[in-house]
Amino acid sequence: MIEIYGHGGDRETAAGLYGLPAADFLDFSANINPLGPPDEVKEALMNGLQSVVRYPDPGHRSLKGLLSRRLRVSPERISIGNGAAESMALILLGLRPQRVGLVEPCFSEYAELSLKFGGSINRVYGKASLQWRADVEDIQRLITEVDLLFMGQPNNPNGVQYGRDELLAVAAAAERSGTYLVLDEAFMDFIPAAERITLLPELERYSRVILIRSMTKFYAIPGLRLGYALAAPDVIRRMTNQQVTWSVNGFALLAGEACLSSGQAYEDETLKLIAQERQRLLSGLSELGCGVTASQTNYLLVRAPGMWKAVELQDALGRRGVLIRSCAMYPGLTDSHFRIAVKDQEANQVLLSVLEAVLEGERRGGR
Numbered sequence: 001m002i003e004i005y006g007h008g009g010d011r012e013t014a015a016g017l018y019g020l021p022a023a024d025f026l027d028f029s030a031n032i033n034p035l036g037p038p039d040e041v042k043e044a045l046m047n048g049l050q051s052v053v054r055y056p057d058p059g060h061r062s063l064k065g066l067l068s069r070r071l072r073v074s075p076e077r078i079s080i081g082n083g084a085a086e087s088m089a090l091i092l093l094g095l096r097p098q099r100v101g102l103v104e105p106c107f108s109e110y111a112e113l114s115l116k117f118g119g120s121i122n123r124v125y126g127k128a129s130l131q132w133r134a135d136v137e138d139i140q141r142l143i144t145e146v147d148l149l150f151m152g153q154p155n156n157p158n159g160v161q162y163g164r165d166e167l168l169a170v171a172a173a174a175e176r177s178g179t180y181l182v183l184d185e186a187f188m189d190f191i192p193a194a195e196r197i198t199l200l201p202e203l204e205r206y207s208r209v210i211l212i213r214s215m216t217k218f219y220a221i222p223g224l225r226l227g228y229a230l231a232a233p234d235v236i237r238r239m240t241n242q243q244v245t246w247s248v249n250g251f252a253l254l255a256g257e258a259c260l261s262s263g264q265a266y267e268d269e270t271l272k273l274i275a276q277e278r279q280r281l282l283s284g285l286s287e288l289g290c291g292v293t294a295s296q297t298n299y300l301l302v303r304a305p306g307m308w309k310a311v312e313l314q315d316a317l318g319r320r321g322v323l324i325r326s327c328a329m330y331p332g333l334t335d336s337h338f339r340i341a342v343k344d345q346e347a348n349q350v351l352l353s354v355l356e357a358v359l360e361g362e363r364r365g366g367r
């Protein structure tokens, strides 16, 4: 297995395991926009090289200003992080929850960080019949038992959203019990605006709801690290009090500003590509006998056909230069579950062909 650090996108481990150069893998294990960063980002980084001699703005004022205007949220409700992962850590460090609730299967860092910072974990589980969403009654009950609850919206690894009424019910339960509700919207930008189910427009009504967003996935800058959290001003202050000064570097800030100034065309092109290619992968994988969850975003949760275990498939594909994310270690899923990113047509076709060859090889009697 290649997830020795708990995540996909680990080309170095894959190189060690499968004996190919790290750069040569076709990586479906991290969910990054296949278009690459907008041109504006590349230009901003090239033109901004000389700013390496200056400290970045510790108040992240320019990026906050742009986000504030775009999202219609005042700057005192915004915290910029070194990736959404840092935003999660700052929430836990600032709010110090003893008991953390998780809706499994979910992004493994929620548990990792909570345990690192001394919290204990209570879990509820999604159901196959609900595309791995959990019953809202179970989530509402969990909310009364914990100090803070993480939920993915859309959730990783299944790529589905909770409905608006469900979200409102969960947020109301959180306000009633004084439990912080962290809605991780890291992949929200990949969903067309009309289909997004988010509490962003009414965030000011809530004192306990916190939204997290990532800029590394949609704008394809995971190497730079950039994310943000949106919450009540006192929550943001408590997060800022825990943040290492300058943890968000100058290039990440420059890139973030360029992302937000990039035109509508990049967003439209991304959404069109993802919708089209997700459908291609869904059909291709189903034809190969895989079970596929109806994701709304840029990755698919897949159940391997026949007796295949995800790690066996991962090894067979890895040896052929294609990386997938095993989901066998996600509580609530099975050892046959894996996740793939939606990439461009050429890459997706390679994945389907290699997968077909591997599955066909087995039918003929050799793995």
Ligand SMILES: Cc1ncc(COP(=O)(O)O)c(C=O)c1O
Binding pocket: 082, 083, 084, 085, 086, 107, 152, 155, 156, 184, 186, 187, 213, 214, 215, 216, 217, 222, 225, 226, 227
């Ligand atoms: C659901 C989810 N949230 C947050 C993150 C972290 O994002 P970032 O790269 O901005 O730290 C990830 C990364 O894979 C993720 O899957």
